[in-house]
Amino acid sequence: MNIVVALKQVPDLQQIRIRNRQPVFDGVPYTIGSIDKNALEAGVQLKEVSGGNLMAVSVGNEELEDTIKEALAGGADEACLVIDDKLADIESSSSAALLAAAIKKIDDVGLLLFGEGSGDNYSGQVSSRVAEILGFPQIGYASQIELEGQTARITRVLEDSEEVLEVRMPVVVSVLSDINKPRIPSVTQILKAGRKPKKVLGIDDLEIELSGDRTITTLSSLAPETDRQRIAIKSAADLISALRAEGFLGR
Amino acid sequence: MAAILIYSEKRPLALELLTAAAVIAQDTDLDVKVVCINNNEQADEMAGRGATTYHIQEDNLNLADTACVAAALEQAVNKLDASIVLLSSNRRGKELAGRLAQKIQAGCLTDVNGLAVVEGKIQCSRNALGGAVISIQRIETEQQVIALTPRSYEARPVQEGGSIKQLAIEAVSSPLKLISSRGKAGDTVDIEAADILVIVGQGMEEEDMGLVESIAQTLGGEIACSKPLATDRKWLPEDRIVGLSGKKCKPQLAIILGVSGQVQFTVGIRDAHTIVAINNDENAYILQMADYAMVADLKEILPELKGALG
Numbered sequence: 001m002n003i004v005v006a007l008k009q010v011p012d013l014q015q016i017r018i019r020n021r022q023p024v025f026d027g028v029p030y031t032i033g034s035i036d037k038n039a040l041e042a043g044v045q046l047k048e049v050s051g052g053n054l055m056a057v058s059v060g061n062e063e064l065e066d067t068i069k070e071a072l073a074g075g076a077d078e079a080c081l082v083i084d085d086k087l088a089d090i091e092s093s094s095s096a097a098l099l100a101a102a103i104k105k106i107d108d109v110g111l112l113l114f115g116e117g118s119g120d121n122y123s124g125q126v127s128s129r130v131a132e133i134l135g136f137p138q139i140g141y142a143s144q145i146e147l148e149g150q151t152a153r154i155t156r157v158l159e160d161s162e163e164v165l166e167v168r169m170p171v172v173v174s175v176l177s178d179i180n181k182p183r184i185p186s187v188t189q190i191l192k193a194g195r196k197p198k199k200v201l202g203i204d205d206l207e208i209e210l211s212g213d214r215t216i217t218t219l220s221s222l223a224p225e226t227d228r229q230r231i232a233i234k235s236a237a238d239l240i241s242a243l244r245a246e247g248f249l250g251r
Numbered sequence: 252m253a254a255i256l257i258y259s260e261k262r263p264l265a266l267e268l269l270t271a272a273a274v275i276a277q278d279t280d281l282d283v284k285v286v287c288i289n290n291n292e293q294a295d296e297m298a299g300r301g302a303t304t305y306h307i308q309e310d311n312l313n314l315a316d317t318a319c320v321a322a323a324l325e326q327a328v329n330k331l332d333a334s335i336v337l338l339s340s341n342r343r344g345k346e347l348a349g350r351l352a353q354k355i356q357a358g359c360l361t362d363v364n365g366l367a368v369v370e371g372k373i374q375c376s377r378n379a380l381g382g383a384v385i386s387i388q389r390i391e392t393e394q395q396v397i398a399l400t401p402r403s404y405e406a407r408p409v410q411e412g413g414s415i416k417q418l419a420i421e422a423v424s425s426p427l428k429l430i431s432s433r434g435k436a437g438d439t440v441d442i443e444a445a446d447i448l449v450i451v452g453q454g455m456e457e458e459d460m461g462l463v464e465s466i467a468q469t470l471g472g473e474i475a476c477s478k479p480l481a482t483d484r485k486w487l488p489e490d491r492i493v494g495l496s497g498k499k500c501k502p503q504l505a506i507i508l509g510v511s512g513q514v515q516f517t518v519g520i521r522d523a524h525t526i527v528a529i530n531n532d533e534n535a536y537i538l539q540m541a542d543y544a545m546v547a548d549l550k551e552i553l554p555e556l557k558g559a560l561g
Contacts, residue, residue, distance in 0.1 A: 013381040013515075023384055096353065120380055122495075123361045128317065128349025137426050138317055140346035153430070156315075158342050163315055163432040174346075177496065178482075178489070214391065215358030221379060221386040224521060226540045233545040236555035239527065242543050246525055248447065248470065248504050249560075 001052040001110035001169075005043045005076065006099050006130070007036040009060040009067045010119035021222040030060075030067045035115030037074065039175045041182040042145060043113050044075035050147045053077050055106060059098045061088040065200065072193035073185035079198045080106065082206065091216050092121075096129030101206035103134065110169040111152060116141055116176055124174070131172035138172040139165055143179050254282040256333035257302075258324060260314065262293045264339035266406035269302055271366055271399055272337055273407070278368035281335065286327050286418065288312060288320070298413035305331065305418040313425035315432075317343070321350040326420040328355055328394075335373070340398035348398040357394035364403045364499075373397070382495045382518030400499065402443060440473050442491055447472030448502045450493055450520065453479055454509020454530060454549060457486060462553040463508065469560045475500065477516050494519035509549055512537030 012031045017024045032040075040056065047054045056076035058064055060083065068079045082098050090098075103109060112134075114127035124140075131138035143162070144155035153166050154173055185193070203210065233239045243249050255272045259265040265285065272283040285302040287294040294306040305327065313319045324347075328336060336351065338344040340362045352359035365376040372389055375397060379386040390397070442448060449467040451460070451474065467474050474487065478496055481489045493500055494516040505523040510516055512528070512535055520526070521540065528541035531548050538544040545552070 011380075013383070016380060016383055018383060018514075021384075023380055092349070093353070093358070096349075122378075122381070123359075124345045125349035125352065125359055125361060128346055129353040131318070132321070132350050132353035138346070138350070139427070140317065141342050157435075161432055161434050164430040165315060166428040166430055167426055216360065217389045217391055219374065219387040219389060221384045223384050226521070228526060228540055229542040230539065231543050233527075233543050236552055236559045239543065239545060239556065240559045243470075243504075243527075246504070248525075 002055050002106055002108050003043045003047055003052050003111045003113065004055045004057055004103060004106060004109050005036075005040050005071075005113040006126070007040065007056055007058045007068070007071055008033045008095070008118045008126075009058060009064050013119060018223045021225070023221070023223070030063050031119070032067060032070050033115055033119030035117055035175070035177045036119070037115075037182040038177050038179050039113040039115045040071055040074050040076060041180045042175050043111070044183070045180065046111065046145060046147055047075075052110065055080060057099060057102055057106075058082070059087055059090070059095055059102070061085050065198070068198070069190075069193045072196045073190045074182065075189075076196070078196055080201070081198065082201050082203065084203050086203070091214060092123055092125040093129060093215055094210055096126045096133060097208055097210065098203070098206065099126065100130045100133035101208040102201060103130070104207075110150075111145070111147065112136065112170060112172045114172065114174040116174040127172055127174040134170075134172075136170050136172045137167050138174075139167065140174045142173050142175045145173060145175070145179075254284045254331055254333045255335040255337060256284050256286060256324075256328055256331055257337045258286045258288075259339035259341075260288070260290075260343055261339060261341060262296060263406060264341060264344070264401055265293060265297060266300060267401065267404045268337045268339060268399060269297070269300055269407035270404040274366050275335065275368055275373055279371065284331050284333065286324065288314065288323060294415050298415045299409055300407045301410035301412045302407075304413060304415045306415055307418050307420055309420060309422045311424070312422040313427060313429070315429045316425040316427040317346045317350050319423055319425045320347055321354055322423045323420050324351050325354045327418060330418065330420075334394055336396045338396065338398040340400045344398050348396050352396040355394050355396075356392070357396045358390035358392040359396040359398075360388055360390060361398040362400050363397050364400045366397070366399075378518055381515060383514045402501070440491070442473055442475045442493065443498050443500050445473040445500070445502055447504045448475045448493070448500060448506070448523075449473070450475045450477070450505055450507045450510060451480060452477040452508065452510030452516070454511075455480070456550070457484075459549060459553050460486060462557050465557055466553070466560060469557075470504075470506075472504070472506075477510050507537055507541070508553075510537050511535045512540060
């Protein structure tokens with residue numbers, strides 16, 4: 001059985017700076033989305049228990065060949081990548097279509113793992129869209145995954161409740177960031193990562209037609225203006241007076 | 252006439268969607284139609300708030316199976332001639348949004364925290380790049396699925412003119428088996444609902460947490476924290492986290508202690524009415540986004556504050 005984990009290459013958010021309310025991407029390296037690393041780790045742990053092959057799948061520009069080494073060092077056995085420079089900044093519906101087309105080329109897919117949201121946009125659509133395209137059932141927000149034969153038993157955590165579900169694979173599962181703590185790869189694993197098999201596809205290799213029209217237009221994207229008073233307070237007494245004047249004391 | 256279709260499995264969130272739908276409806280010629288699934292109580296309440304309500308009663312519909320709910324809503328979209336679908340962006344709602352959007356070939360935005368109609372088209376605002384920026388976006392497809400962040404809009408008050416009709420759909424069978432479901436145990440404090448929050452960050456020392464608790468209590472507020480205090484130091488449960496990976500709070504007053512103010516945190520508190528920040532680093536960004544900014548050592552200032560509050 002193949003356990004497939006879908007990963008997104010995103011700019012490293014910790015390194016993005018804001019200048020004149022605009023995000024500055026100069027020199028910001030790509031990395032794998034933070035929750036995607038939890039999905040990868042979940043796949044590695046399941047493989048360690050149940051066996052199978054762990055395949056990383058991703059879609060992106062040519063930087064992806066380098067970025068994906070992080071996943072191969074983190075425990076994926078091989079990678080299947082769709083690479084095209086047009087794919088640097090695509091929307092969820094196109095990502096989902098490309099991922100689904102790439103996954104269709106993989107035999108015997110059992111579990112298909114995603115992070116519950118990407119590192120940059122966090123819109124959480126792609127796992128649901130891929131599940132729909134492939135006709136797989138889906139379970140989101142997993143905090144625990146157990147496999148037994150052809151059955152997956154998943155704990156899904158909602159805002160106010162938890163549910164345990166069973167389903168016959170294949171199934172799409174999106175994981176929460178607290179499902180595990182991704183391991184830090186050793187130097188040996190990092191060195192081995194470069195030699196693990198990587199299949200690189202172009203858009204033309206997939207049975208898919210991407211319409212060039214965007215379904216979403218971004219009209220503006222700016223850091224919010226902070227419109228705060230910034231009154232300097234020198235002592236506890238001053239702060240108490242200010243809070244009293246604002247009506248927060250003696251309520 | 253084309254319609255805005257509303258669905259959320261959570262009653263309070265569905266009431267917020269009614270308010271949001273009205274924002275769109277007043278500037279377009281769209282009707283607002285509410286769908287409830289297997290929930291008499293919710294259907295009654297929605298009708299009581301003046302909504303044209305359609306109730307799907309279908310015992311075979313597995314509500315834990317996103318694909319089944321999406322299939323039911325796809326039928327509702329077609330039968331009710333809906334072009335816009337408004338969902339709540341809680342976990343179930345977000346999972347549903349992508350699946351339904353794919354089914355009906357709709358463009359989709361989730362975690363939307365504001366709507367406006369400009370020249371007849373809907374503009375959505377949402378956080379992007381981990382909350383560093385706010386994007387204003389427009390869906391270009393005919394069919395649109397928009398999932399709204401809880402608490403972005405007030406609940407619609409009681410009003411006249413509502414109705415309930417039954418809506419028949421065909422439930423698709425579900426391969427998902429629900430083994431068990433239980434309410435979450437533990438902390439019942441809802442920091443999103445608190446009027447006053449005292450928020451602690453990595454500049455705090457554990458021995459001073461007693462002082463913070465006492466100050467919060469005197470003010471009638473709740474304690475919340477930045478992510479590392481819950482996930483790394485485990486001083487507080489994870490449902491007290493403010494920020495990108497926690498809750499987005501809009502209290503009247505936020506007193507922020509020992510938090511530097513990275514965007515991953517500030518996205519969860521920047522909508523507070525009044526912000527007080529105390530930090531020992533005069534260059535901490537949090538001081539720039541405060542109404543009252545104080546450079547001070549928490550070790551010294553917390554006992555003084557407690558004393559002054561009495």
